[in-house]
Amino acid sequence: MELSTLFWEASLEELKSGYIQENDSFTCLLCGEKVEKGIVYPFEDRLYDAERYMRIHIEMAHGTVFDYLVGMDKKLTGITDHQKSLLRLFYQGKNDKEVQKELEIGSTSTIRHHRFALKEKERQAKTFLAMMELLKEKDEYAPAFLPVHKTAAMVDDRYNVTQEEQENILKKYYPDGTSAPLLKFPPKEKQRLVVLREIAQQLKDGHLYGERELNEFLKQFYEDYVMIRRYLIEYGFVDRKPDGSQYWVTK
Incomplete structure (x- = not known):
C-alpha cells in the first residue's frame, strides 16, 4: 500500500x-x-x-x-502559520507570558484567547471526524478519492481525483502501459498530477539519485526529462539538495 x-x-x-x-x-x-x-x-x-x-x-x-505534523502544508492540517507558531511554543512547554514575549503579540490574555480558540478547533475536529465516520456507513455513492501525498507542495482542486478518473487518465496518456513512454505530457493540472504520481511510484524509496541517474530514469517516460524532473519537485514528489547533486522520493 x-x-x-x-x-x-x-x-x-x-x-x-x-x-x-x-x-x-x-x-x-x-x-x-x-x-x-x-x-x-x-x-x-x-x-x-x-x-x-x-x-x-x-x-x-x-x-x-x-x-x-505541524510542519505539513496548512491545507492538510487546517491551521494557519500563526497557529503553527503558537502550537510549537506550547509544545515546548512555554507559559503564556513567555509565548507573548517571543511572538511579541498582545498580552498574556491574548495568548489565553488563542489557547481557547485552539481548544475550540479541537472540539470541532472531533465532532466533524465522528460525523464523517458515521457518513461512511451510509453514503454508498461516495467516490473513492486518491489520497493526497503528505509532501504535496500545493493542495487544491487538482487533487480532486477519483480512482476511476485516475484509471482513465493513465489509459489516455499511457496507451501501452505505465512502463512505456508517455504519449504526450498532459496540459491540465489534474492530469499532470496523475501522470507524475505514477512516475514517482516507480522511483526507488530511500534511494539517493545522482542527477545523471535520475535523468536516465526519466528519459524512458518522456523525452523532455528536465521538465518531468522539475514538475516532480514542484508537485512535492521529489526533493533535492540545493546544489542538485542528489534527488530522492518524498512520497
Missing part, C-alpha cells in the same frame, strides 16, 4: 506514535522506513527490539512526530 494511503488511513493513536504495526514489521508513517520484527537492533552500544528501534528511528530521522 502506498505510504500516503497508510498515513491517511492510520488511527489517531498510530499517527501520534508515527508508525504502524504490520504482520512482520513496523512501518514509519513519516518516511516509509520498515523495521522487521524478531530482530535485535544495535544503537549506541545498546540493543533494542523492533518497536523500540522504530521509535529511535523516528527521533533520529524526524525529531518528533509533533514537529513533523
Whole structure:
C-alpha cells in the first residue's frame, strides 16, 4: 500500500506514535522506513527490539512526530502559520507570558484567547471526524478519492481525483502501459498530477539519485526529462539538495 494511503488511513493513536504495526514489521508513517520484527537492533552500544528501534528511528530521522505534523502544508492540517507558531511554543512547554514575549503579540490574555480558540478547533475536529465516520456507513455513492501525498507542495482542486478518473487518465496518456513512454505530457493540472504520481511510484524509496541517474530514469517516460524532473519537485514528489547533486522520493 502506498505510504500516503497508510498515513491517511492510520488511527489517531498510530499517527501520534508515527508508525504502524504490520504482520512482520513496523512501518514509519513519516518516511516509509520498515523495521522487521524478531530482530535485535544495535544503537549506541545498546540493543533494542523492533518497536523500540522504530521509535529511535523516528527521533533520529524526524525529531518528533509533533514537529513533523505541524510542519505539513496548512491545507492538510487546517491551521494557519500563526497557529503553527503558537502550537510549537506550547509544545515546548512555554507559559503564556513567555509565548507573548517571543511572538511579541498582545498580552498574556491574548495568548489565553488563542489557547481557547485552539481548544475550540479541537472540539470541532472531533465532532466533524465522528460525523464523517458515521457518513461512511451510509453514503454508498461516495467516490473513492486518491489520497493526497503528505509532501504535496500545493493542495487544491487538482487533487480532486477519483480512482476511476485516475484509471482513465493513465489509459489516455499511457496507451501501452505505465512502463512505456508517455504519449504526450498532459496540459491540465489534474492530469499532470496523475501522470507524475505514477512516475514517482516507480522511483526507488530511500534511494539517493545522482542527477545523471535520475535523468536516465526519466528519459524512458518522456523525452523532455528536465521538465518531468522539475514538475516532480514542484508537485512535492521529489526533493533535492540545493546544489542538485542528489534527488530522492518524498512520497
